[in-house]
């Protein structure tokens with residue numbers, strides 16, 4: 241019996257510098273996310289979107305933590321829905337929205353895991369490392385701080401959302417696909433000791449070997465694997481509709497092989513997909529690609 245999948249939309253763009261990612265959940269639904277998962281044999285329920293105020297009605301507030309009030313308020317709601325989904329033995333599939341979404345997703349997962357003594361591991365697939373804090377950020381955009389905050393670095397406004405900090409231990413956190421990291425972010429990475437597989441590592445070692453290695457390590461050390469996929473990890477010529485495009489990303493097949501390898505392991509317990517930006521997209525191609533990736537990670541096979 242396959243688990244029931246709950247689709248949870250988080251139309252957030254207050255954490256990003258560029259507008260448009262708030263339309264990501266809609267674009268993925270239009271790209272037949274629900275139907276694709278049903279074809280794979282899942283029972284799917286779309287729980288709709290978490291209600292988020294638009295930028296026009298909000299104040300930036302702290303310019304090192306832009307829009308933190310609304311991000312905090314809505315992350316609490318997301319965390320609660322994610323935790324309830326896991327408590328019901330259902331699979332949370334969170335669709336964004338900018339990557340500040342991970343604050344809420346991981347807060348809910350972490351709360352669920354803590355209550356049951358489960359160890360949490362996070363695979364963060366991203367062109368960036370999202371390891372800034374309010375002290376190191378060049379932009380004040382919270383989507384660049386969500387992993388750091390989840391590990392316990394930075395402002396308490398972000399680290400203490402919904403459940404105690406840290407949400408995940410640095411030794412159980414792996415970034416794959418990084419190629420654009422700010423100078424001060426590098427220090428944060430070194431300080432915490434998280435594992436980072438950069439694009440040059442992927443070029444040299446290969447995505448399949450890296451993913452297999454991470455999953456093997458996690459199988460021995462964690463009980464719940466969460467995958468946080470930022471679509472800007474993929475080469476922007478393939479996925480033009482992303483919040484922050486950086487050249488030199490995962491190829492079409494590397495991205496799918498990564499997700500297929502995760503599916504083969506059968507060990508992913510939650511998934512979020514972020515930063516699809518329809519404003520910058522070409523006839524919804526990026527959302528279609530994002531939905532195909534979700535399908536690959538949940539059992540879609542070529543043969």
Ligand SMILES: [Mn+2]
Pocket residue numbers: 339366367368370383470
């Ligand atoms: Mn990101």
